[in-house]
Amino acid sequence: MTREKDAGDQPARRLPGALAAEVLGVLGDAGEALTPAEVRDRLDPSGTLSYSTVVTTLTRLYEKRLATRTRDGRAYRYSATADPSALTAWRMGRLLESEPDRASVLTRFVGALDEDDERILRDLLGRLDD
Template structure:
């Protein structure tokens, strides 16, 4: 399923962090344990289950049946999710995409610009 939404609330982000850091294939209880270990406040099992269900419906997690329960895996890496968010943001300003990119890059550090140049060179090499 393609990523449909990249806007994450605080709890959704914490759940995704648990999946990225300790997954794949975590149960709701596993995710709860990771949230508690990361210093999050105690949450109801049903709250974590609901968040995981919503993330699955957004296409951000994959889930497989394990008896009566589900096991969850992040559908994409942090980097892939960030790229999707950037693409989505630039797609909303199609008429002025270049101007939006310039505004974005105006705040970039020299190191970030070096990373961008290296990434562009790699993409150009891949596409011939």
């Protein structure tokens, strides 16, 4: 799990978006649709993760169209429609949508990339031109 450490090197809160990425990973690795309880058990066999937290996370992934769900009795079963990188891309898109001056944001973003990431981005943009 991706978590920050507190002052005593004890696990603290997850980094923003980490639980959603972990849930998508579990759904993607499962090979079958899972209930929230099954997701929770795979994420945290110790049982310290709240069931309602998992349900909320799954519902948000469903609303973002990163997961599908089908009714199974009183519960739903969820499947991933994308991998965790799609969640990051979705977040990046939402942030960009909220900015009126997209050119400045993109300029600063590209300017802050390290050499390897800049090369990857150039390669990806080059593929779009083909």
